[in-house]
Amino acid sequence: MKITTIRATPINLPIEAPYWWSFGWLPGSSRCVVEVETDEGVTGLGEAASWHACAIIERMAPLLIGRDAHDIAGAELVCLPSWRGVTSNVDFAAIRAFAAIETALWDIKGKATGRPLYDLLGGAVRKKIAFADYFGFRQARNGKGGELTPEAVAEYCVGLKERFGTTIFEGKLCTRDPEPSIEALRLMRRQLGPDAIIRIDSNMAYSITEAKRIASRIEELDIRNWEEPCATFEEMAALRRHTAIPFSGHNVDIRKAVALGVPDAIVTDVNVHGGIGRTVRFIGACEAMGIDFWCYSANTGIGSAVYLHLSAAFSHLREPSQSLFRMQPYDVVEEGVFAPIDNLVAVPDGPGLGVTLSKDKLAFCHRLFLEEGPYTQHHDPEEPGRYKRLPLR
Known part of the structure; x- marks a missing residue:
């Protein structure tokens, strides 16, 4: 062929x-x-x-x-x-x-x-895969979004639980003033109850000094994971002395992660590694070193199908991957945007990835x-003409 x-x-x-x-x-x-x-x-x-x-x-x-x-x-x-x-x-x-x-x-x-991809990778250990539903402060557009207060963010998450059975959430904690983000987490924990899984992502927003302050205030909220509270593994290692919250990051330097003892999980997509084959090898290295692995979000149904098959084939992928499924109105596959019910998405069982391009x-x-034109993801409209510099505070 x-x-x-x-x-x-x-x-x-x-x-x-x-x-x-x-x-x-x-x-x-x-x-x-x-x-x-x-x-x-x-x-x-x-x-x-x-x-x-x-x-x-x-x-x-x-x-x-x-x-x-x-x-x-x-x-x-x-x-x-x-x-x-x-x-x-x-x-x-x-x-x-x-x-x-x-x-x-x-x-x-x-x-x-x-054969479906998971069969080529050795077979499926599970056929339904858990994903986290995303939350954050959102602008209003075409009748959607508009969650600009902690109360609105918490209400949005409660709505996901009531309509779709969502109990796994991941969202942003990266506002310049962390107080609104912290208050949103408090309200979520209070309204969603003790069994809800809440993970947060700061995208390297904070200095280690600010991250220490935040950690002391959210520790009691039983945060399942904190992604990139600071910019480097070394800063995460210093922060670890002040909190028991697990950390994750996108840097794939597994040698450094093992040496420093952080992060607890590495979160990537297959592109970072050069494809599915090298991602499989990286997952094996993570398993051998006791580091969790999951995938991040914003893909079409093509990339999302890859995540589903990897999670089906490897028992080490025990934590849910991220998902923007609820927030994505469009996709390029006939099957449409994947829609988790009770946190779960069924693995496509057709040959290959199991999705069809529309x-x-x-x-x-x-x-x-x-x-x-291509979307700009790294500019703040409040500071036009310049790239955002980190940390924020």
């Missing part, structure tokens, strides 16, 4: 109402959808986390046309430079872009053999990209 065509399409994937994070108001993400076609009529799907990957994938395509679609290792060898320069000269943009192609090749392998939905999201 030979590769005949590789297409990379930039898209905008908006969320229904922008939410506040440490870099400003986040409106959604601009991503890249990849289609790899073969001479036997099998097409594989992949997704890159940035629209910038499209140009890189187009440069890689001529290197792969005519190659065996099952030779994933060979595809990596012709597309990526050596990984040896881990922190100095590795082309991380190329690694992330290739990951989308690599995912599509796994999808092809599953479709060609008639040409109409892809065209719609591509048109949004062309008309709106």
